[in-house]
Amino acid sequence: MDFFFPKRCACCSKILSDNEANLCVSCISEIPFTHWSVDRENELYKKINSYVPILAAYSLMYYYENTSSKAIIYRLKYQNFSLIGKEMSVLFENPIKLFQQKHSLHGIVYVPIHEKKKKIRGYNQLEELSISLSQKLGIPIFHKALKVSHYQESQTTKNKLLRFKRRRNVFEKNESIPPGNYLLIDDVSTSGSTIVNCVRELHKNSKVSVVVITMAVAL
Numbered sequence: 379m380d381f382f383f384p385k386r387c388a389c390c391s392k393i394l395s396d397n398e399a400n401l402c403v404s405c406i407s408e409i410p411f412t413h414w415s416v417d418r419e420n421e422l423y424k425k426i427n428s429y430v431p432i433l434a435a436y437s438l439m440y441y442y443e444n445t446s447s448k449a450i451i452y453r454l455k456y457q458n459f460s461l462i463g464k465e466m467s468v469l470f471e472n473p474i475k476l477f478q479q480k481h482s483l484h485g486i487v488y489v490p491i492h493e494k495k496k497k498i499r500g501y502n503q504l505e506e507l508s509i510s511l512s513q514k515l516g517i518p519i520f521h522k523a524l525k526v527s528h529y530q531e532s533q534t535t536k537n538k539l540l541r542f543k544r545r546r547n548v549f550e551k552n553e554s555i556p557p558g559n560y561l562l563i564d565d566v567s568t569s570g571s572t573i574v575n576c577v578r579e580l581h582k583n584s585k586v587s588v589v590v591i592t593m594a595v596a597l
């Protein structure tokens with residue numbers, strides 16, 4: 379099969395060699411990994427924890443314009459989940475195992491997407507990633523812990539000629555989850571507002587603490 383349909387890099391589409399799984403060596407070498415340790419207080423932890431208390435935070439890579447991290451996240455979101463997702467779940471395994479040892483995690487929760495969007499896209503990449511992590515690490519997923527709704531924000535510019543509506547996602551507690559330490563998974567954290575919103579909602583359950591993990595972080 380590989381002879382007729384050679385495997386291609388999920389990021390740059392170059393034909394892969396035998397020792398490359400889903401991404402080529404050159405794309406992997408361009409990923410701006412954070413190399414954070416799970417013990418150290420990092421920028422993401424400090425940012426989120428200044429709004430809402432969390433146990434820990436971790437990001438796999440930095441998110442910069444014009445780098446492979448942006449291309450990878452884009453493809454993961456819109457084009458090619460299964461290939462990059464597999465690669466990402468492998469990269470996530472070690473930090474999550476360390477968190478598991480430190481905080482004995484009870485469950486995985488991910489940032490949901492709106493049902494309409496999921497229908498159009500066919501999947502939520504974070505749900506897929508959570509499923510593969512759950513299988514590898516034996517931690518259950520709580521699919522319905524959070525739900526998302528749209529909030530229409532009317533904006534009027536200074537000259538009042540241009541009016542436009544901006545749609546914002548608002549995350550809410552959905553089904554209750556048992557007390558314990560949960561891993562919250564997001565893809566890219568920029569302002570941190572999505573994560574803060576989700577953590578606040580998860581805290582509406584009794585005795586729930588959160589470890590935040592993102593694929594990329596823009597600082």
Ligand SMILES: [Zn+2]
Pocket residue numbers: 387388389390391392401402403404405406
């Ligand atoms: Zn590549």
